[in-house]
Amino acid sequence: MTEQARAAAPGSQPNSHGSQRAATAGVPMTGAQALIRALEESGADTIFGYPGGAILPAYDPLLDSAKLRHILVRHEQGAGHAATGYAQATGRVGVCMATSGPGATNLVTPIADAHMDSVPIVAITGQVNASSIGTDAFQEADICGITMPITKHNFLVTRPEDIARTIAEAFHIAATGRPGPVLVDIAKDAMQATTAFRWPVEMDLPGYRPVSKPHAKQIREAARMIVESRRPVLYVGGGVLKARATAQLRALAELTGAPVVTTLMARGAFPDSHQLHLGMPGMHGTVAAVTALQKSDLIIALGARFDDRVTGKLSSFAPDAKVVHADIDPAEISKNRVADVPIVGDCAEVITDLAVAVRAEHAAGRVGDYAAWWSMLDAWRTKYPLGYETVKGSLAPQFVIERIGKIAGPEAIYTAGVGQHQMWAAQFINYENPGTFLNSGGAGTMGYALPAAMGAKVGRPDTTVWAIDGDGCFQMTNQELATCVINDIPIKVAVINNGTLGMVRQWQTLFYNQRYSNTTLAAGPGIELGGGAEPRRVPDFVKLAEAYGCVGLRCDSPDQVDATIEKAMAINDAPVVVDFVVHQDAMVWPMVPAGVSNDEILAARGQRPDFGDGEE
Numbered sequence: 001m002t003e004q005a006r007a008a009a010p011g012s013q014p015n016s017h018g019s020q021r022a023a024t025a026g027v028p029m030t031g032a033q034a035l036i037r038a039l040e041e042s043g044a045d046t047i048f049g050y051p052g053g054a055i056l057p058a059y060d061p062l063l064d065s066a067k068l069r070h071i072l073v074r075h076e077q078g079a080g081h082a083a084t085g086y087a088q089a090t091g092r093v094g095v096c097m098a099t100s101g102p103g104a105t106n107l108v109t110p111i112a113d114a115h116m117d118s119v120p121i122v123a124i125t126g127q128v129n130a131s132s133i134g135t136d137a138f139q140e141a142d143i144c145g146i147t148m149p150i151t152k153h154n155f156l157v158t159r160p161e162d163i164a165r166t167i168a169e170a171f172h173i174a175a176t177g178r179p180g181p182v183l184v185d186i187a188k189d190a191m192q193a194t195t196a197f198r199w200p201v202e203m204d205l206p207g208y209r210p211v212s213k214p215h216a217k218q219i220r221e222a223a224r225m226i227v228e229s230r231r232p233v234l235y236v237g238g239g240v241l242k243a244r245a246t247a248q249l250r251a252l253a254e255l256t257g258a259p260v261v262t263t264l265m266a267r268g269a270f271p272d273s274h275q276l277h278l279g280m281p282g283m284h285g286t287v288a289a290v291t292a293l294q295k296s297d298l299i300i301a302l303g304a305r306f307d308d309r310v311t312g313k314l315s316s317f318a319p320d321a322k323v324v325h326a327d328i329d330p331a332e333i334s335k336n337r338v339a340d341v342p343i344v345g346d347c348a349e350v351i352t353d354l355a356v357a358v359r360a361e362h363a364a365g366r367v368g369d370y371a372a373w374w375s376m377l378d379a380w381r382t383k384y385p386l387g388y389e390t391v392k393g394s395l396a397p398q399f400v401i402e403r404i405g406k407i408a409g410p411e412a413i414y415t416a417g418v419g420q421h422q423m424w425a426a427q428f429i430n431y432e433n434p435g436t437f438l439n440s441g442g443a444g445t446m447g448y449a450l451p452a453a454m455g456a457k458v459g460r461p462d463t464t465v466w467a468i469d470g471d472g473c474f475q476m477t478n479q480e481l482a483t484c485v486i487n488d489i490p491i492k493v494a495v496i497n498n499g500t501l502g503m504v505r506q507w508q509t510l511f512y513n514q515r516y517s518n519t520t521l522a523a524g525p526g527i528e529l530g531g532g533a534e535p536r537r538v539p540d541f542v543k544l545a546e547a548y549g550c551v552g553l554r555c556d557s558p559d560q561v562d563a564t565i566e567k568a569m570a571i572n573d574a575p576v577v578v579d580f581v582v583h584q585d586a587m588v589w590p591m592v593p594a595g596v597s598n599d600e601i602l603a604a605r606g607q608r609p610d611f612g613d614g615e616e
């Protein structure tokens with residue numbers, strides 16, 4: 001890869017591999033010092049981490065670094081998600097660090113999470129001394145073995161002279177091709193020994209050559225199919241955001257006039273306000289987006305992976321559609337759905353080339369005619385817009401989220417936990433800009449929202465960052481409020497507090513005969529929910545916020561929602577937690593039940609849309 005190409009690669013760091021600096025040749029230092037220098041040279045500016053015995057050598061030179069800010073989290077899971085949020089908000093590589101054994105295993109969840117969502121992070125872990133590896137030494141865990149299936153790549157480093165090169169390789173692998181997490185596990189004695197630091201380094205990555213330039217013949221074939229199709233859909237996934245190809249996408253969509261759907265991982269890749277946008281497909285997608293894919297004759301998948309939450313029952317997904325599938329990772333193509341035209345390449349290049357090829361078709365007089373298709377699509381979206389019911393005397397969670405989106409606006413960054421509130425955050429906030437909706441799509445990791453918001457705010461300090469969290473999710477990682485307070489990271493957290501594990505409760509309502517086994521958070525043996533005059537608050541989120549040094553607010557009535565959000569918006573010198581006490585029986589609609597054909601989509605409870613096929 002050339003320096004220019006590297007600089008243009010997604011997630012490239014400034015000064016990557018020392019290209020703009022004078023070379024450093026053979027300066028003696030410890031392995032730990034070399035690690036810190038290599039991180040600086042790789043362009044890192046922030047490390048989210050937590051110390052311990054095996055990583056301790058690295059913490060000492062960190063004190064002397066003028067370029068690296070270390071943020072001491074309260075749990076390593078927080079460090080991992082913060083690195084992920086930082087990376088998703090900035091497009092750069094996020095860095096987290098932990099000690100061996102339990103420190104490293106606490107990173108497993110966020111590493112798996114970053115892997116599922118293709119987020120470039122570098123996780124550095126201390127390991128026991130090289131000679132002790134394999135002896136069940138104190139705090140030894142085979143973290144390379146453990147994370148083998150959930151990292152893009154991992155390294156065990158036992159020699160001080162390998163540290164700098166490995167860090168350069170880790171950044172390069174994390175950020176190029178299909179991005180992903182890379183773990184570097186470094187033996188303590190390698191950090192303590194002396195080495196000669198050199199930079200830039202010669203990378204040694206035989207066989208690692210991600211293809212970014214698509215094949216011209218495939219592009220021409222795809223363009224021909226686009227103009228010949230009658231019911232095309234641009235199925236846009238997170239890869240378009242990773243490739244920073246949103247401007248190119250807009251140009252292609254407007255050139256072809258084809259409808260666009262954006263997956264949960266691609267919200268913000270195409271403006272929600274755009275006429276060609278049908279919204280999100282999938283289990284809780286819009287009727288128009290789900291049905292457009294289902295009845296399409298040509299799906300143009302761009303950086304998307306035909307996830308089961310999008311396809312529903314795979315064998316009945318989009319039965320009449322031909323598929324053009326563009327992805328930088330060849331392993332994705334034809335993995336779930338056979339592609340008629342496979343295109344391996346970076347989405348920015350693929351979409352640019354596709355637009356050129358479509359223009360050539362147009363110039364030759366071949367233009368797609370989608371008028372009949374659009375009249376169907378328009379009918380579906382007019383008849384089945386997203387909506388929700390309000391129950392008199394209680395607060396609708398969707399309303400809260402909608403108002404946060406309206407008041408904070410499309411320039412803000414929103415993170416979400418996992419559950420109903422996540423789906424409502426995807427549905428009821430209008431995303432106009434890339435990198436403004438961060439969530440755990442592939443893994444569905446409860447606890448993601450707050451630390452990810454923290455990382456996003458560190459990476460984009462001038463941007464308002466709202467974590468939209470569930471009361472269940474919030475209780476998994478809220479200890480990072482302490483990190484936010486101490487490090488001046490003024491995020492805003494909206495706890496959508498329905499007193500239950502709402503999404504699981506929704507499934508119990510629909511599929512388990514309303515038998516609510518272990519999903520009510522605020523109740524328990526001898527404690528009835530809502531039994532007394534004052535609701536039982538365990539914990540009281542306002543007091544919890546205040547105990548951490550945050551501002552705590554509560555809102556339980558619709559007419560106070562705007563004023564409460566505005567109050568939170570006006571506080572910029574401390575994190576704010578708002579306890580929105582909402583109705584507990586609200587449900588996420590539309591819904592395609594798991595494992596069922598997308599033809600069975602329900603617009604609302606018991607309401608099957610009328611597609612004019614007599615199956616209402």
Ligand SMILES: Cc1ncc(C[n+]2csc(CCOP(=O)(O)OP(=O)(O)O)c2C)c(N)n1
Nearest residue numbers: 419420421444446470471472473501502503
């Ligand atoms: C770590 C983890 N454990 C369990 C689950 C399963 N799960 C998915 S959604 C959900 C409920 C989330 O509840 P809450 O945070 O209150 O959000 P709500 O659905 O009520 O909006 C659970 C338990 C998960 N996704 N992640």
